[in-house]
Amino acid sequence: MSASIKLSHSIKALCYLAECYPEPKTSKDIAESIGANASKMRQLLSMLVKQNIVASTQGVKGGFLLNQDPAKIHLQEVYCSIEDRKAFHLDVSHINGESKDRTVLFNNYFLELFADVQVEIEHKMKNINISSIMRNLNLKSNYSVPNTKTI
């Protein structure tokens, strides 16, 4: 498990979008700003879009726009958006199907045990958000609550 480069690319992209807010940025812009491939970034960003962390518009003048307050975007959310595996997981699916009592007992226990460690990781990741990351890096967020329609 492990945390991958996908996570750091996603975080970098979110920081960039917070800085550039409210100007939509294309996958090309984002990719260039962080030294990644535009197609790969679209893959990552499309997953963040599905979680409503980022908004996207297609077509000319389209692009990606931050869709949540950076202070409310937690590392945990980002991780879960782009990774289907748990950070600390055990794959028991293809452990041989003999189903001996002992093996089954062990495997079930390990699943619990790993889940327990996983809870700790998630707890830790919930305390970190895009806003705190940007502060640590002396980046200035330009995000503000989008205009609501006034009467």
Add this chain to the structure above:
Amino acid sequence: MSASIKLSHSIKALCYLAECYPEPKTSKDIAESIGANASKMRQLLSMLVKQNIVASTQGVKGGFLLNQDPAKIHLQEVYCSIEDRKAFHLDVSHINGESKDRTVLFNNYFLELFADVQVEIEHKMKNINISSIMRNLNLKSNYSVPNTKTI
């Protein structure tokens, strides 16, 4: 990283050795008891031997023997013995060498951030030991402090 099947194999082997103590068990015995390959188990066990968690003797009547109190063998130790990667790591080694200020800043920060999560994982793993695992599984340890030479 991720936690692998190696960890569960290692734990199973240690529990088995605790049950069988003080009888040395061969890699073949151990492998059969947990449904794994003997050669693979030797690879894992040899790493535990290097950490003095397990003792080994070669030759006829040789085998592996638990070398520490199961209550003092922590999940953390076992993990570090068999995995060279951290549980929650970021591989920044081959991030492109352009060395732009921003990229370097980000990468250094992520390394810190991930190390921080790693500390939590390790802390959690230190609270789990072979003895507690065996209790949870209703396995009976037969380990006792080896005879010291009496005068």
Add this chain to the structure above:
DNA sequence: CAAAATGTTACACTAACTATAACAATTAGA
């Protein structure tokens, strides 16, 4: 209708993991 952009799928390449085999080194015991 054309250009620009996302969203998605596909594909090759690499890295890591798993399972297995092979063999050198070591040891006990006949």
Add this chain to the structure above:
DNA sequence: TCTAATTGTTATAGTTAGTGTAACATTTTG
């Protein structure tokens, strides 16, 4: 001293996951 049993180590092939990239359908602006 020889043989069998065992660890320790290395090598190899197969599988899985991750990365980088390209291709193309879809959508949208003007």
